[in-house]
Amino acid sequence: MKFFIINSFRSMVYIAYFAVIIVFALGTYVERREVNRVFYDLFGRRLTETGEGIVAIGVGLVVGYFIATLLAGLIVTLLDIRDDINDRLPDAHDD
Numbered sequence: 208m209k210f211f212i213i214n215s216f217r218s219m220v221y222i223a224y225f226a227v228i229i230v231f232a233l234g235t236y237v238e239r240r241e242v243n244r245v246f247y248d249l250f251g252r253r254l255t256e257t258g259e260g261i262v263a264i265g266v267g268l269v270v271g272y273f274i275a276t277l278l279a280g281l282i283v284t285l286l287d288i289r290d291d292i293n294d295r296l297p298d299a300h301d302d
Contacts, residue, residue, distance in 0.1 A: 229271070242263040
């Protein structure tokens with residue numbers, strides 16, 4: 208049973224990892240006009256309609272990758288701490 212639970216948490220982390228990346232990519236695509244405005248503020252040039260879509264998806268993928276990595280690391284760390292605590296609980300009752 209423990210094997211199933213550990214692997215189900217692992218699969219949840221993998222699903223959440225890719226879901227966060229996809230959500231950020233789609234979110235920046237929906238807000239591509241804002242990305243084009245930021246691009247204009249940084250470089251002084253406007254993007255074409257195709258270019259703003261490509262840049263928006265690229266930015267969303269990169270930002271989503273970093274956020275997903277942080278979230279997955281946090282989830283795995285918390286699960287590891289919980290697992291360590293559960294492993295030590297029987298030792299506390301043996302005294």
